[in-house]
Amino acid sequence: MDATVNKNYKKGFVPFAMAAALVSLAGGFTATIPNNIVSSWGLDDSWLTWITLAMSMGMAACAPVLGKLGDIFGRRGAALFGMAVMVVGELGLGLAPNGAVWMAILFRFVIGVGAAAISPTVIAYITSEFPPAKMGTGFAVYMALSSGMVIFGPTIGGIIVQTTQNYRIILYICAVLAAACFVVGLFTMPKETGPKKGFAGFDIFGGIFIILFFSLALCVPNLAQGEAGWFGKSTLIVIAATIVCLVVLVFAEKKAKNPILNGKFMARKQFILPVVVLFLTQGLMQACMTNTIRFTMILDPTSAVGNYATSILYVGMTIGNIAVAPLASKKEPRYISALALVFCLIGAAIQLLYTAESGFIVFAASLFFVGLGLGGNGTIFMNVALSGLDPKIAGAGSGTYTVFRDLSAPFGVAVFCPMFVAGYSAAMATGDSVRIAADLVSSMHNVAWVQMGCVVAGMIVCLMIPKIHNKNA
Numbered sequence: 001m002d003a004t005v006n007k008n009y010k011k012g013f014v015p016f017a018m019a020a021a022l023v024s025l026a027g028g029f030t031a032t033i034p035n036n037i038v039s040s041w042g043l044d045d046s047w048l049t050w051i052t053l054a055m056s057m058g059m060a061a062c063a064p065v066l067g068k069l070g071d072i073f074g075r076r077g078a079a080l081f082g083m084a085v086m087v088v089g090e091l092g093l094g095l096a097p098n099g100a101v102w103m104a105i106l107f108r109f110v111i112g113v114g115a116a117a118i119s120p121t122v123i124a125y126i127t128s129e130f131p132p133a134k135m136g137t138g139f140a141v142y143m144a145l146s147s148g149m150v151i152f153g154p155t156i157g158g159i160i161v162q163t164t165q166n167y168r169i170i171l172y173i174c175a176v177l178a179a180a181c182f183v184v185g186l187f188t189m190p191k192e193t194g195p196k197k198g199f200a201g202f203d204i205f206g207g208i209f210i211i212l213f214f215s216l217a218l219c220v221p222n223l224a225q226g227e228a229g230w231f232g233k234s235t236l237i238v239i240a241a242t243i244v245c246l247v248v249l250v251f252a253e254k255k256a257k258n259p260i261l262n263g264k265f266m267a268r269k270q271f272i273l274p275v276v277v278l279f280l281t282q283g284l285m286q287a288c289m290t291n292t293i294r295f296t297m298i299l300d301p302t303s304a305v306g307n308y309a310t311s312i313l314y315v316g317m318t319i320g321n322i323a324v325a326p327l328a329s330k331k332e333p334r335y336i337s338a339l340a341l342v343f344c345l346i347g348a349a350i351q352l353l354y355t356a357e358s359g360f361i362v363f364a365a366s367l368f369f370v371g372l373g374l375g376g377n378g379t380i381f382m383n384v385a386l387s388g389l390d391p392k393i394a395g396a397g398s399g400t401y402t403v404f405r406d407l408s409a410p411f412g413v414a415v416f417c418p419m420f421v422a423g424y425s426a427a428m429a430t431g432d433s434v435r436i437a438a439d440l441v442s443s444m445h446n447v448a449w450v451q452m453g454c455v456v457a458g459m460i461v462c463l464m465i466p467k468i469h470n471k472n473a
Helices: 009-029 033-040 046-073 075-095 101-129 132-148 153-164 168-188 204-224 233-255 269-281 283-299 305-329 333-353 360-385 391-430 433-462
Strands: none
Touching (some): 009 101, 009 168, 033 101, 046 075, 204 233, 269 391, 283 305, 283 391, 360 391
């Protein structure tokens, strides 16, 4: 449907906004779950990255495929499918017995798949149904929901775990919320009246290798920084498999009549450069959050201060989306996005002040500034990357952008979290509390320096983004 003739685009957006809010709210509630599982199950800290990564992997690897299926079978079906899958994932993780690590990883992945079906669908609705002049507003609302609904999740989740000593209750709450949203969506999401294309001509082969390639690519940095190392047998096998999948994927997409990954759409500077910046900076959010929570839990297992500080990160993201992103409608996005990263630089620098005696103020300040910068850039990059998207490939195009956006976060986790864990793992084995505290602080500082370098590089790339505003117009 042509966005310019849909007068009811606001009303139709409401149930999709609800679905976006579900993903955000569930993400906030379960932000501490990987740490809770590792601690309550008595697992080695090396499992923290894999359990954290599993959900992000499901979101990233499956987004283009599920976005394409949304183009074929309709946005309503894709969103309802995503909510149903989230119910299964949350319940499955909640019922997983202690020590069943692979079940935890599997169901975290399933939750990610559910989110992967919802996010591209919501973005596709905005790009295809909103009037072009209102798309920026639509993206801002979507990003506000994506960050704003998460604000209270980590804090409330932390209070629930502290009070009940049972993290599973959070998962059951999320399952109930997803089920409720499914029922509401079933009766409120408009049914598409246009003809369904069916699977005829669907790029099944490409879809399989999209999931395989992106999933394997995320495993590489985690394996390389673990016991295997960069030249370990398992790491080299995964690297080889990743390369093979990439070669097959490129060949498959070139041959496909209707490829999932649209080469022309991806080849533009407006798409490539924001994605590069995302990879340099977006992982800061998940990595800073996960590492800060782990930092505080090791020093004091009874403390939930890291959870409370994480809520402040999302406050920063929400403010950034409201206060920083709109500036790009008047000034060049490349300048505003570079300016926004200054806040991320400040947030990473504050981590150099972390000590064993640090309290809520220091942790919250660091995460707030990181969130402020990322929140501003989230909307800006989405608007720039998806500009000029053909409504006929809205789902696939949105899914393609989503895979790189969502891949950037777990990529940061796969790089920064193992780097942090490696810095104190030897001390943990000794049981010496003094040495553990010293190595924790040192490791956090080392990671902060690397993160600051990535942010500076991201600022330089931002300045290369093509100009959007025409002064002579």
